[in-house]
Amino acid sequence: MKKIMLSVMTAIAFTACTGNKTASPEKAQSFSYEVDKFADLQILRYQVPGFESLTLNQKQLLYHLSLAAIMGRDILFDQNCRYNLAVRRTLEAITENYKGDRSSADYKAMEVYLKRVWFSNGIHHHYGEEKFVPGFSEEFFVSAVKGLDPNAVPVRDGQTVDQFLAELVPVIFDPLVLSKRTVQSGDQDLILASANNYYGGGITQHEVEAFYDKMKDPKDETPISYGLNSRLVKEDGKIVEKVWKVGGLYTQAIEKIVAELQLAVPFAENENQKKVIETLISYYKTGDLKEFDAYAVLWVKDTVSEVDFINGFTETYGDPLGMKASWESTVNFVNKEATKRTIVISNNAQWFEDNSPVDSRFKKKEVKGVSAKVITVAMLGGDCYPATPIGINLPNADWIRKDHGSKSVTIENITEAYDKASQGSGFNEEFVWSDKEREAIKTYGFLTDNLHTDLHECLGHGSGQLLPGVASDALKAYSSTLEETRADLFGLYYIADPKLVELGLVPDAEAYKAEYYKYIMNGLMSQLVRIELGKNVEEAHMRNRQLIAKWAFEQGKADNVIELKKKEGKTYVVVNDYAKLRELFGKLLAEVQRIKSEGDFAAGKQLVEDYAVKVDPELHAEVLKRYAALNLAPYKGFVNPVMKLVKNEKGEVTDVTLDYTEGYTQQMVRYGKEYSFLPTYND
Structure with a gap:
């Protein structure tokens, strides 16, 4: 549960910030970003700046890793x-x-x-x-x-x-028939209600939970990610796993992936990277989740290779129970100049952890192995294609994160493509309250968007710890939404901290207000353009953003922190007190961290169901009408x-x-x- 997906507001907000970019106007004009547009989608190209300067060895490594990224489609x-x-x-x-x-x-x-x-x-x-x-x-x-x-x-x-x-x-x-791919909330059998193919026909949620509960040892301090790489089916009345591996389910595609990974090995930049690839190959051949953990530990420790990749069954958003992983891949290399800011963040990880507003019981006493970088993606595959995250933090296993650390990336050539393709959209003029907010977005928006992604991935997901005996999947269907909520809140809380000015990450103490305004507006209003009228919010990142914005709106009513104001018959978000809004973010962060650390399923469920799911139909209809007049596509790939x-x-x-x-x-x-x-x- 460690991706950050682009919001509508973030995509549009990049529009007005080209003054902060280094790409020349001539370069932008010579490259055509838009490829196609249909339904609610816009298809773009992304550039891969710096590729020509790589060594031949690095290029060939990227080539074979890129073919492996496509083989599992x-x-x-x-x-x-x-x-x-x-x-x-x-x-x-x-x-x-x-x-x-x-x-x-x-x-x-x-x-x-x-x-x-x-x-x-x-x-x-x-x-x-x-x-x-x-x-x-x-x-x-x-x-x-x-x-x-x-x-x-x-x-x-x-x-x-x-x-x-x-x-x-x-x-x-x-x-x-098969009406919804993944159902993640409500009083129903989530497995039977979902159309995805992670479970065989006729298997119930109770049977799935009982099957894996029997496997788990509460005393195991290094548990495998149960069920991560298999489909659960019934054969002759018995529940069994069909493992995704060479010789197992999906072998025809996995064999092709393995073949390209083997061709990549001779071009590895160092011995550790070679071991990373070879261990991933071994995992694909055996399907052994202990081998997957060994690969993940090696991968997170490889912080010196310029070329890097993700390939495998990784994220669990698509499983109603948050256990089984979709196949995905990205192939990339480091953006050395932009990475300077993430190095500053990761070097100060312990300070951020120590000063977090959460209960001290839930803080890591020693933050280990937190690394972060800005990358240039060269190939997208599986669940990262055509729609891609703008940031990733892995591995997902809590014990690996605690004992060995995590690795975070911000994908800046993707945000660059969003920026260039969205210029002159008219979105800010239509939805932002006044020139004051629009000017703040123009001045700080690109910087604070990328910085929030950095904080979300590098520190947010990497922060906190589970109490002894708490299972990593204790929050079940609500885990993805709550994990993204936790990471977003961590980033929101700290982007307003004076420490960021001290570290030189933001130019002044006013910059954070651009991110706060955009985030609240998106969570309360603008992301509704992605939802069909009459429908609820389903996707985990969208639920997370609405949860935070609605909770802050409701909790801040007494102090008039946030308002929904009318102007010329249109609704706008107005933030009246940014300092108190930060306090609210800190309060909610403390509660969400408590929920995760204690495995409080009931409280997590209530938080999501109360704030993250339901939509005001009148406001929704208004937002859709206003957005339609702009002739924009709410989704991009x-x-x-x-x-x-x-x-x-x-x-x-x-x-x-x-x-x-x-x-x-x-x-x-x-x-x-x-x-x-x-x-x-x-x-």
Whole structure:
């Protein structure tokens, strides 16, 4: 639970801050950031500055790690829903072979639907979790499938095309079938209510919890991440794990990942990095979670390599119980100049821990191994593609974080792409209360956004400790939201601290107000543009932001800390007392840390359900109407650059180059042909 995803306000806030950037106007004009726009999505490119200056060895290391980052694409599709590969491959077959009118409304709507499936790695919205409503008719789809060569239709063994359609049509068109990818709250069986593929059919939440509870030893101080890399299924009435490994479930894709990792080993920058890659390979081959922990310890200790990567079953946002991990990958190298600020933060980690407003019982007496850097990402894969976080902090295991530390990154070339692509949007003029706040955002916004990400990842996730005997998964379905809440609050509390001025991280004591205003406005209002009218907040990061903003709004009413004011019939957020707002952030941070440290499930559940889920329908409708007039896409994602080997006449690699010209559809079709290794059905 250690990603930070970009908020609507953060994405737009980068717009007005180019005065703080180093990229020249000529460079910005020569590079086209926008690639495509459809539904509620905008597809962008990101640049990889500094790649040309890397050594040939580093470039080849990046090349093989980048191929490994793409090889597991099918895994995430299958994890998100057992029908995703069937839907994707059927629609791709139609677009490649359709003989009818490609200008018809049905065909155009199908193209948009497929683009959305590509973007969300499945048939459910990547943030909202709801199943997409197709804009094309069932009749069109059935006719298009029947018009294909039967060999192009991804039927099950022994299944006819008619039988295939009978199975797949409700998956696409019936709103009651597999309606929500992940359900993480409410008084219902979260496993049975979720459409994801982490658990086999018929398994209940009670059975899952009982299965893993039997495995756990409360006296184990170095517990494995139970269930992290497997699907839980029933076979002959017995519950068993199908492990994701070579020779196990998803082996066809994992073997390809391993092959590229093996090719990367000779180019490792040092012996420790070599051991990191080799241990990851061993874990993929064995599926042994002890081996995964060994890999994580080696990885977190590698703080000297310039090239770095994440590859594997990592984050647990998609599992209703917060146990099983989606497959993801990023490949990157350090941005040395920007990393200077994160070095300052990590070097002062103990001071921040000691001065935190939380109870001393929950503080780490000795902060170990906290490292942070700003990176340039070179390839995105799995659950980091096309939508990507702007910051990551790993490993997730609490005992590793306590004994060995954590490693945090802020992905600045991604925030750079958001910045450049969003210029002149009109968002601030529409939603920000006055010129005073707009000027603060213009002056400080880019700096404080990146700094809040640094604090969130480096210190927020790395802070605090569990009390002895408290299980790391004690908060269950609410763990992701509460962990992101905790990390955000840590960053918010400290971004206003005079210590940051003393350390030279902010220019003055006024800078933090830009971040406070944007955060509260986003949590109370602007992020609502990402939610369909009448729906609740589902995604963990969005819940976290609303929880903080709504709690602060309600708790500060007596002192009029925050107001919702009307001007010309429109609602605006007004922050009247920034100092008291910081006090509220500190108070809530202390409570959320207590909830985590004590494993207080009941209190955590109440906090989330009371503040993070429900939406004011009248305010929601207003925000949607105002945002629609701006003609902006609330969600953004990226295409990857294409890495190419340059060889001489002897076949020797002399360089690796980046090609930025590939389009969104072009890339998705190519990935579907070149990097699709799993069977359509992985039952």
